[in-house]
Structure formats: C-alpha cells, structure tokens
Amino acid sequence: MESNENKIKIIVPHFPKLIINKLKEYGFDAYIVGGCVRDELLHKKPDDYDITTNAKPEDIKRIFKKTIDTGIKHGTITVLFYDGNIKKTFEVTTFRIDGEYDDSRHPKIVKFVNELKEDLLRRDFTINAMAYSDDTGLVDEFNGVKDLKNKVVRAVGNPYERFTEDALRLLRAVRFSAKLGFEIENDTEKAIIKLAKGLSNVSKERVEVELTKIITSLNPIYVNKIFEFGLAEFVCEGFGEIKIGKFEPNLPKHIAYACLLYNTGIDKAFYILKSLKMDNNNIYKIKSLLNAKVIYNRICGRKDEIDIKMDIKELINLLSYELVFDFIRLIYINENDKILVKRIESYIKELENNNCPIFIKDLAINGNDIMKVGFSGIEVGTVLLNIQKIVHKNRTYNNKKILIDIMEEVFLKYKGG
16 A cells, blocks of 8 residues: 555546446536445455535436435435446435434434535544545545554544544444454544444444444454443443353354353353344344354263264254354354364264154154054153154164154053054
8 A cells, every 4th residue: 555645546436437437418517435445445345335426416316317315305316327238336425414313323414515525524533534536536634544554443533523523433433343353443443442332322223233343254253342442331221231152263153152152151142142132144144153052062972973963863853954154164163172063063974964853744654644543732842852762872763663663662662542
C-alpha cells in the first residue's frame, strides 16, 4: 500500500463506474465509499460497492431508470442493472449528516449536505471513512490509509460521540478487528468499555449478525474481546456467563456457534440462541451438535469395540450424515483425543460407503408390519426402536422374515398369553 494518496489508484468496476460517471454528467459529485475502498486498498475483493453523492434522492431516481427506495428517508436509493440475466444492485446515498440519535441506533433526522467531508465524518471507523473516484483520487480525511498500514481500528473523530450515536458500533469494532486481524486503538477501546451498556439498546437481530461475523471470521478467537470490554452481559441475558470453546477460522455458522457454546449447558445454550432471535434451522443444527456430545462422552468411556460401534451408529442416527461430519469437526477442534476422533470419523465413512442400515427408514420392516404382528399405539414406535438396535448390532438381521419372527416371539412372550 502506498503512503502517498495521490498515487493510489483503484480500478472501479464497470457498474459502479457507470453510476459515478452518469451522476457527474448531470453535474454531481460521486465516489465509491466505505468498505469497498478499504478492501480495495487491502487488495481484497469487496463484497459490494456503495456510492456516495451530493445528488438528492429525487435526482438519483430521475437519472437512473431502475431504482428501489431502499432507505429514501436517510438518502439511500438502490440502483439496479442487469448483466445478462443477473441482477446487480448498488446503494447510492446522498451526502448527509445525522441529527440527534434517540435509540442508540438511528438518527431522528438526517440533513443532506454538499460536502463529502461532512458525510465521511459521520462514519464509524477511519478505515471505513475513505472515498474514491478516478477524477479526485482517494479522499482520506481521517488517516484511514495510515490506520490500515498500522493495522488499527480507530473511531472517526471522538469515539464517545461515534458510539453514542450508534451503539452497534461497539460490536462492529470487534467485528472489523476480527475480520482484518487488527488491534483496536487505545482511545477507541476505552470508549467501548465506558459505553458498553449502550449495546443493550440494540435489537438482538442486529447483535446476532455482528456476533456471527465475529465468530465465523478469520480470527474468531477475537470474540474474547467482547468479554474483555464488558460487552458480553449486554449481548443477551446469560451470554456473559458462558465459557467459550475453541475455534477454527471461517467456520460455518452452526459449527461456530456450537464452538462458542461448547462448554455451556444445553438449556442455557438454547436460551441464548432464542434470545438472539436466531432462525430455527440454525438453532436445530446447533442444538443437535451440542446434544451429540453426550454420545461422544459415552464413547470416550467405552472399552468394548462393539459398544463403540453401536454408539457411533446412534450418533449417525441422531445427527444424520448431513450433520455428523460437522460434529466430527466440532469435537476435533475442541477435544484433545484426536486419534479417537479420527477413528470415529473413519468408521462413519465406512458405514456410509457400505450403505449400512442406520435409520428407521433403512429397516426391512415398517410400522404396518409391526401392527400385523399385533402391536398397536405407542408400542409400534417402541418396537421400531428396539428393532433398530438389533440391526445396529448385527446388520444381517435386517431381513423381513427374520425381524417378523423376532417380533412374533416377543409378542407371544409378553402379550400372547
């Protein structure tokens, strides 16, 4: 990264450049801004490109054919293009300053301004407060380039003002620190610690998004900063009491949360996930992974190879093949006996490759067969589970005639008089 800003050149992609050039044709200033500029300077591929301009929302809507009023109250219009059949969207926001904040998250009013510097001043961190256009070059009013070079997350201007305006920035500081492997600047850190309680005013949905980005990042262990800075108790009720597990970089969301809650009781883990307003699909996956630890702990105490293999089949039955390998990854990260984990994984792969009957649907008989023998009601389910255990112990028993003979014998013994 070059220290001389005038020499820094960014290759702006086709559609953002088209938006900038079109706005300039109509006499307005326009720049790419924020995270995309930061990522370009770090030689990373940006997730998206945002544009800032002194054009008002009504001007943007007039200039471009296809737009969506994404956040018109706050000056944001989404401009749409089609690249073949692929829809491309870009947020274009008018230069603005924010009025008083009444909920530690949203300004009561915004005021549109003509100066880019005023707009950049309202942004969260110096590394996110840079703008660029081919005509002007890099606009870096707050030494964002220097902070990128020094690997520092620093609030723009007065950190107490920035975090009071929007308390979600308390977590965002940790998120960018984790994403980039940067340290948080001293005054910024002090302000986070001082204002940590403000996080309690932020919706749990927004907190969950930031927490997820932290623990699925390149440096998930930076989640410790949430505890160090006194933010944990305000993430959600009970979160401050957890003892986090071990992580790997860039984990899928459900495995990352299972790592986070690895040393937490299942009831408390479930309560935390619900408090964070997490979607039911991820809650199901995380709970399943954490519940499976009971079977793993049982395997750890086994001496008999047959019992171990029975437990592993139970593990697959609980999780399905879809999740069981995620569980292997989870315990490999968090448990010390890597040899045992590898043995379990090897046997699971063997069972999968050999199409071993594991699940109820794999059995040679079904509920109708059981009822024909004479069982009824809840007995049918109980018999199915017991037949499943028999087949787990010896797959050669998975034969319809053999299983019916077994059931008839049981029925006569317990119900046939």
